[in-house]
Amino acid sequence: MCGIIGYIGQKDVVPILVEGLKKLEYRGYDSAGIAVVDENQIHLRRVKGKISDLVKNLKSSAPDGSFGVGHTRWATHGRPSEENAHPHRDCTDSLVVVHNGIIENYLALKKKLLKEKHTFRTETDTEVIAHLVEKHFQSSLEEAVQKAVQEIEGAFAIAAISLQDPGKIVVAKTGPPAVVGLGEGEYFVSSDLNPLLPHTQKIVFLEDGEIAVLDSQGAKFLSFQGKPLKKKEDLITWSPLMIEKRGFKHFMLKEIFEQPQVVRDTLKGRISLDSGKVFLEEIGIPAQALTKIAKVVVIACGTSYHAGLVAKSFIESLVRIPVDVEFASEYRYRDFILDKNTLVIVISQSGETADSLAALRAVKKSGARTLAVCNVVKSSIARVADGVLYTYAGPEIGVAATKTFSAQMAALALLALYLGQVRGTLDEKRSIPLIEDLQRIPHRMEDILNQAQSIEKLAQEFLSFSHFLYLGRDINFPVALEGALKLKEISYIHAEGYPGGEMKHGPIALIDEKMPTMVVVPKDHVYEKMLSNMSEIKTRVGYILAVAFEEDKEIRDKVDRVIPIPSTGPLFTPFLTTLPLQLFAYYIAAKRGADVDQPRNLAKSVTVE
Numbered sequence: 001m002c003g004i005i006g007y008i009g010q011k012d013v014v015p016i017l018v019e020g021l022k023k024l025e026y027r028g029y030d031s032a033g034i035a036v037v038d039e040n041q042i043h044l045r046r047v048k049g050k051i052s053d054l055v056k057n058l059k060s061s062a063p064d065g066s067f068g069v070g071h072t073r074w075a076t077h078g079r080p081s082e083e084n085a086h087p088h089r090d091c092t093d094s095l096v097v098v099h100n101g102i103i104e105n106y107l108a109l110k111k112k113l114l115k116e117k118h119t120f121r122t123e124t125d126t127e128v129i130a131h132l133v134e135k136h137f138q139s140s141l142e143e144a145v146q147k148a149v150q151e152i153e154g155a156f157a158i159a160a161i162s163l164q165d166p167g168k169i170v171v172a173k174t175g176p177p178a179v180v181g182l183g184e185g186e187y188f189v190s191s192d193l194n195p196l197l198p199h200t201q202k203i204v205f206l207e208d209g210e211i212a213v214l215d216s217q218g219a220k221f222l223s224f225q226g227k228p229l230k231k232k233e234d235l236i237t238w239s240p241l242m243i244e245k246r247g248f249k250h251f252m253l254k255e256i257f258e259q260p261q262v263v264r265d266t267l268k269g270r271i272s273l274d275s276g277k278v279f280l281e282e283i284g285i286p287a288q289a290l291t292k293i294a295k296v297v298v299i300a301c302g303t304s305y306h307a308g309l310v311a312k313s314f315i316e317s318l319v320r321i322p323v324d325v326e327f328a329s330e331y332r333y334r335d336f337i338l339d340k341n342t343l344v345i346v347i348s349q350s351g352e353t354a355d356s357l358a359a360l361r362a363v364k365k366s367g368a369r370t371l372a373v374c375n376v377v378k379s380s381i382a383r384v385a386d387g388v389l390y391t392y393a394g395p396e397i398g399v400a401a402t403k404t405f406s407a408q409m410a411a412l413a414l415l416a417l418y419l420g421q422v423r424g425t426l427d428e429k430r431s432i433p434l435i436e437d438l439q440r441i442p443h444r445m446e447d448i449l450n451q452a453q454s455i456e457k458l459a460q461e462f463l464s465f466s467h468f469l470y471l472g473r474d475i476n477f478p479v480a481l482e483g484a485l486k487l488k489e490i491s492y493i494h495a496e497g498y499p500g501g502e503m504k505h506g507p508i509a510l511i512d513e514k515m516p517t518m519v520v521v522p523k524d525h526v527y528e529k530m531l532s533n534m535s536e537i538k539t540r541v542g543y544i545l546a547v548a549f550e551e552d553k554e555i556r557d558k559v560d561r562v563i564p565i566p567s568t569g570p571l572f573t574p575f576l577t578t579l580p581l582q583l584f585a586y587y588i589a590a591k592r593g594a595d596v597d598q599p600r601n602l603a604k605s606v607t608v609e
C-alpha cells in the first residue's frame with residue numbers, strides 16, 4: 001500500500017510532487033522517488049527512507065520540469081532500497097512507472113520478458129510493468145498501457161510517462177484507489193484526496209478497469225478495452241487545514257483531542273432530542289427491508305473490527321437480532337452462509353482496505369444487503385456497498401486509528417438506535433435517555449482530555465516495560481483489545497487484550513512483576529466479576545492499572561493506579577474508557593522516541609492482501 005502521485009501543468013513540478021508525497025507518506029514510508037520530464041529527458045531521484053531523505057537528496061540539485069510522477073513505498077516485493085524504489089524504468093530509460101498494488105503473475109511475465117531480451121535491474125514486481133508497456137509501445141502510451149494491463153494479474157494503480165509519447169501521464173487502475181484532480185490548466189493523479197486538497201476540490205474517482213490520460217489540455221477517460229468513458233466530477237468537502245498538525249507534536253495527539261468534536265459532527269442532524277428519534281434514511285435501505293433483517297454480520301479489520309465488536313453489543317441489546325463479527329481477511333475465503341435477510345455491515349475508515357473490499361464484493365453475490373460505514377467519502381467500499389453510513393471524523397493522518405474509532409462507535413450507536421426504532425424494539429421512552437447519554441459523550445470526553453497530563457505522568461512510569469495485559473468484560477472487552485492494539489502498533493511493546501473472565505484459562509500464567517495489567521472496569525453489570533478477576537491478579541502480586549468511574553472509591557484499594565473517567569450509561573462506556581488507553585499508549589510511545597505517526601512496518605490504508 002504505497003502512495004502514487006502525478007502532476008502536469010504550468011507550475012514547477014518538484015515541490016508539488018514532494019508536498020503531495022508528504023501527504024501520502026502514511027501509506028508507506030520505507031523508500032520514495034520522483035521522475036520529472038524536462039527537455040525530452042527523464043530525471044529520476046530515488047532514495048531509501050522517508051520523504052525527508054528525498055528532500056535532502058533534491059536539495060543539492062532538483063530537476064526542473066512541469067510534469068512528473070512520484071511514489072512513496074511500503075515494500076511487498078524487493079527489500080527497501082534505492083534501486084527497488086519507484087519510479088521503475090524500461091530498458092531504454094525513456095519510460096517510467098509508479099505503482100501501488102501487487103502483480104501476482106510478475107515472475108511468469110518477467111521470465112517471458114527476459115526471454116525477449118529485456119534487462120531487469122530490480123527485485124520488484126513493478127519493474128515488469130515498465131517492460132510490458134515498452135514491449136507493447138508503438139505510438140501511443142495509453143494504447144501500450146491498455147495492452148500491458150491485459151497481461152497483468154493482481155491489483156494495481158499505476159501512472160506512466162514516456163519520452164516516445166511525451167506531455168502526458170497515463171493512469172490505470174484495478175484494485176487500489178486512484179483519484180484524478182481537475183485544476184485550472186493543471187491536472188493531478190493521486191492515491192487519495194489529501195495531496196489534492198491544497199490544489200483543487202474537483203475530482204474524479206477511477207473505477208476498476210479504467211484508464212485516465214492527463215495532458216496540458218485536460219483529462220480523458222477510457223476503459224481497459226479503449227472505450228471512451230464519460231466520468232462524473234465530485235467535489236471534496238475536506239479543507240487543506242484539516243490535514244495540518246495545528247501545533248500538536250503528532251497528528252495522533254491532535255486526532256485524539258479532536259474526538260469530542262468528531263462525535264458531535266457524526267451525531268449532527270441525525271438525532272432529535274425532543275422525540276428521541278434517529279434519522280438515518282441516508283443509508284438507502286428502506287425501513288420495510290430493515291424489518292425483515294434476521295441477522296447482522298459485521299466485517300472489518302484492525303481497529304474497525306474492534307468497533308464492530310462494540311456494535312455487536314449495541315445492536316443485540318437495542319435491536320435483539322444476532323450479530324456475528326468477522327475478520328475480513330478470514331471471511332473473504334470462508335464458505336459463508338448468507339441470505340437476503342442478512343444485513344452485512346462493512347466497517348472501514350479508509351474505505352480502501354483490500355480484505356474488507358474483497359469480502360464486501362464476495363457477500364454482495366450472496367444477495368445479502370450490504371451497508372458500508374466509512375470515513376472517506378466516495379471511497380471504494382462506500383461506492384460498492386448498497387448503502388453507506390458516513391462518519392465525520394475528517395482526514396485521519398496518524399497511522400494508529402483514534403478519532404475514527406470514536407466516530408465509528410457514534411455512527412454504529414445511531415444505527416442500532418435507528419434499527420431498534422424502525423423495528424419497534426425500541427420505544428421513545430427508552431430512546432430518549434439513550435440519546436441524551438449519547439449527546440453528553442463529547443462533553444465527558446473533554447473532561448478526560450483535560451486530565452491528559454496526569455495520564456502523561458503515569459505513562460512515564462511504564463516506559464521500560466516490554467509486556468502488558470489488557471482486560472475488559474462485555475462491551476469493554478473490545479476496548480481492551482483496542483488499548484492493546486494502540487500500545488503494540490505505536491510503542492512496539494507486546495500487549496494482549498483479553499476478556500476478563502478468560503484470563504484464568506491461560507494468560508494468568510504471564511502475570512508477574514514484569515507484566516502490568518490494564519483493566520477496564522466501569523461500574524456495569526459485570527463490575528463484580530471484573531473485581532474478582534483483579535483479585536486473581538493481585539493474589540499473584542500482579543500490578544494493576546484501572547480505568548474506572550471517578551466516583552468509584554471502592555476500587556482504589558484493589559488496584560495500584562486508577563485512571564478516573566466520568567460515568568455514563570453502560571452502553572456508551574467504550575467512548576470514555578478508550579480515550580485514556582489511547583493517551584497512555586501515545587505518551588509511552590512518544591516518550592520512548594517512537595515515530596508515533598508512522599510506526600515501523602505499518603501503513604494507514606492496507607490496499608494489498
Ligand code: AGP
Nearest residue numbers: 302303304348349350353400401
Ligand atoms: C489501526 O490503528 C490500524 N491503523 C489498522 O488496524 C486499521 O484499523 C485497519 O487497517 C483497518 O483500516 P480501515 O478502517 O481503513 O479499513
